[in-house]
Ligand SMILES: Nc1ncnc2c1ncn2[C@@H]1O[C@H](COP(=O)(O)OP(=O)(O)OP(=O)(O)O)[C@@H](O)[C@H]1O
């Protein structure tokens with residue numbers, strides 16, 4: 001089943017970043033996007049994940065043209081179907097890790113997965129305030145928070161950036177099991193080629209074009 005279909009995307013800031021990009025994502029599938037720093041990967045991910053309207057082109061998610069939806073419908077898709085894991089964490093800073101997870105569980109009518117927290121090695125710190133956690137622990141809590149709501153599509157920008165090798169590998173395993181078990185899908189931006197090539201497809205953003213290399 002097609003979950004995302006992007007057509008003819010072009011975007012410019014002070015200069016052209018990329019043009020005429022097409023991308024399809026089906027359920028059960030993982031896609032990695034690699035490319036040099038500054039090539040536009042995060043910008044492309046923002047466009048694909050409903051956060052930034054492209055200068056040209058359209059993004060269809062679950063067959064809806066997301067940049068032509070009204071705000072209420074877009075908010076609903078974001079809340080129910082999309083899981084955004086970005087470089088800055090978007091955790092509520094004044095709250096504990098546990099409270100952050102409870103908010104996600106409450107909003108999506110799901111439950112907190114204790115096993116997942118232990119696999120991410122944050123089960124023992126969830127009563128602490130977010131500001132008292134290390135960068136890597138915050139990153140893992142935000143991964144747990146996103147997976148708690150069981151999104152159809154995970155958009156992840158360097159999700160293992162603050163993590164050591166062993167934990168990074170565990171996070172990648174958790175993503176791939178999550179995709180299989182929930183018939184979900186993922187678009188991953190990463191500088192780690194090993195993780196990129198563990199995805200079903202790999203694209204490289206280079207010279208304003210998106211080239212498929214796997
Ligand atoms: N909001 C913005 N306004 C103007 N220029 C921007 C904006 N966001 C990004 N850029 C510019 O667009 C280019 C691409 O940025 P982007 O963050 O997409 O790159 P990236 O491929 O994700 O890089 P990295 O691997 O370092 O994360 C950069 O030159 C950046 O300065």
Ligand SMILES: [Mg+2]
Pocket residue numbers: 041042043157
């Ligand atoms: Mg980036």
